[in-house]
Amino acid sequence: MNPIKKLFDNIHPYVEEGGKFHAFRSLVDGFETFAFVPNTTSRVGSVNIHDAIDSKRIMSLVVIALLPALFFGMYNVGYQNALATGHLADATFWGMFWYGFLAVLPKIIVSYVVGLGIEFVVAQWKNEEIQEGFLVSGIIIPMIVPVTCPLWMLAIAVAFSVILAKEIFGGTGMNIFNPALITRAFLFFSYPSAMTGDATVWVSQDTIFGLGYKAADAYTAATPLGEAAQAGFTGFAPETIENAITGLIPGCIGETSVIAIALGGLLLLWTGVASWKTMLSVFVGGAATGYLMQALGLTNILWYEHLVLGGFAFGAVFMATDPVTSARTECGKYVYGLLIGFIAVLVRVLNPGYPEGMMLAILLMNLFASLIDYCFVQSNINMRAKRATLK
């Protein structure tokens, strides 16, 4: 018998009902189901064989899809630090990457410890299995905050969103809003200066364990979208857009590189974890609205610039496609996606106070997703009712 399996078998009596360490049942359970595919077989009266796919594998895939953007984000944190302090010429690739790695890692740890800690407690309390949903949220959250976001703020925001946006609704699969976006919205409205503020938040300005460089004065670097929101903006220089595609611009940790996001997006589409209908519609909606706004003379940002700047691509690929909070009917996904693209660009162009609109657009459409579905399901119901009366 496998020694690890034996170890779990030995632990079992202690954590079962009435055992000494019963309080750790959910924890042991969680680790065991990750170590081994459960040997439980189907009950009498249900289907005898099952597809090998389960939510663990699906959630792990999303995490893998996020890795390119995360690793690039780490590199970019170091790159922006070197750029701001004027040391770009003597900075090495690995130096910049390790600097960013050390800057981002604490955020990932805090996010997972706080979020998974709450999940374990709730699972123990409700006598359920651990749900895997937070594996994804826990890695998305550090990627959608500025690099200078204090850890205590992150911890409070994660706790708020896991408890109030997810667990009180019944856990993964029952939540109305995307927990990662609720974390960001909480930070944004509670600590606005730390999230956009005076444009000092986007670039890490200090050394970490001797890596990186210290800025002499407080360095301000606005995101390109922030620049565009200021008065007298006439349009982006071509290299800004090039940098936005490769990702070498200031911004939230994981959202800057369109190329890295596209790699993850392709994996999600190929495996069918994310719906191509939702993803495509978000881009189409955003592009069409951007084109319209520019044609009406309301903005100097071109339609394709909207798609590559800020959190648009990241939101479209990883957040709008969250199966739980997005529309569930196949036709509804088109409407849902188009409206996200539309609202995101609308907020960017027409709202002078806040240059980014993706977060609010997705959260708003999370709220309306069930209404969209309702309309499509209702049409099926009406068809059936009509068929019955025609006879």
Place this chain on the structure above:
Amino acid sequence: MAKVIKLRKGLDINLKGKATRETLTVGCPGEYALVPDDFHGVKPKVVVKEGDAVKAGDALFVDKLHPEVKFVSPVSGTVSQVERGDRRKLLSIRVKADGKQEARQFDTKGDVKALMLESGLFAFLRQRPYDVVANPEDMPKAIFVSAFNSMPLAQDFEYVLQGQEAEFQAGLSALAKLARVYLGVSAKQTAKALTEAKDCEVNIFDGPAPAGNVGVQINHVNPVNKGELVWTMGAEEVIFLGRLVKTGKVDFTHTIALAGSEVKEPKYYKVKVGQKLTTLLNEKLKIKNEKSDEGSVRIINGNVMTGLKTTAEGFLGAHATEVNVIPEGDHADEMLGWIMPRFNTFSTHRSYFSWLFGKKKEYVIDARIKGGERHMIMSGEYDKVFPMDIYAGYLVKAIIAGDIDRQEALGIYEVAPEDFAIAEFVDSSKLELQRIVREGLDILRKENA
């Protein structure tokens, strides 16, 4: 020319151990049993005592609410046991066969319905909504028969039909006296007895499983609306009816497939309804002791997708057209399943690699659920394999929530648990859809009674 209905949604699961086209006969002595649970929705009332002598065609139990619906002995012999469980629930009535094959003679000249009721054939009719035994007082708008089963490891009815074409046609013609009959034929079936069957409307279905489910066929041909009802009958049961009409005797002999990866030589066997499985399985399984810890097997009374787990001591189900045997898999101890490539694992999901090996590769799938039960997370999983114009996910949610009005609106009257079998297979949240639907239908039936 019959109408061809093309179905795109669904999934063919290619399992190892398909039955080869060869039929063997299993000797008939031994014990037979009629299990009331095979006839869903019936409150059984026993009409024989232990020790009574019965002929094939004599009633063993009747429905308490409709005593004219009789459930008859498949063989002649003596009643050896009336088995009861908790709260005196009737589990089975066993008959020890005497090997004489004496059958009661029925008068075939009169009304078909009366003949079917008296001879126990009516008990094989199922009604939709609710997927229960039909009520003789009802007038169905149609009777549906599916001539094929598209599920993995299923019996090939076209093969079984060979030599029994006349009986099959006689059965269809008898049913046609009750209501309009629709016959669903697969695009792969070419037998004239099917494609040119008389006294019925033939529809050809072209598509993956569950195209052979009679529920799918009803939905596409003549859907059930609220207040309407249709009856359904298995294709082999139509042959039983044909024999009865022709000879005046019941003969529940049928040819079932013994298939699955754990069967030594998967073949067809001539058996009778209610036959003890030991007579069939004797020495034919790869593992002798199915109770041993490692590598035990699961014997399924019926199809791998819809049948019930049983033991070698069990009895062949009334509606079973195959017995499938697969590995139980409860000692597999597969490590790190969430990330390993698992090349030999079948999945519809692209994160596994079965898409790489094409549709010809045969898989051994064991009975593990392979994941924990979760809330419904992914969307559209069911719809991909559910070829009806019903929002399957929303219907399941309405059933879980107990919202009867919404269940009705979403089309619960058109479905049976078996229609959800493939959706249950692909579900990444591992919900027990067939059980959920069965319970939902039972509650709804009680509420509407």
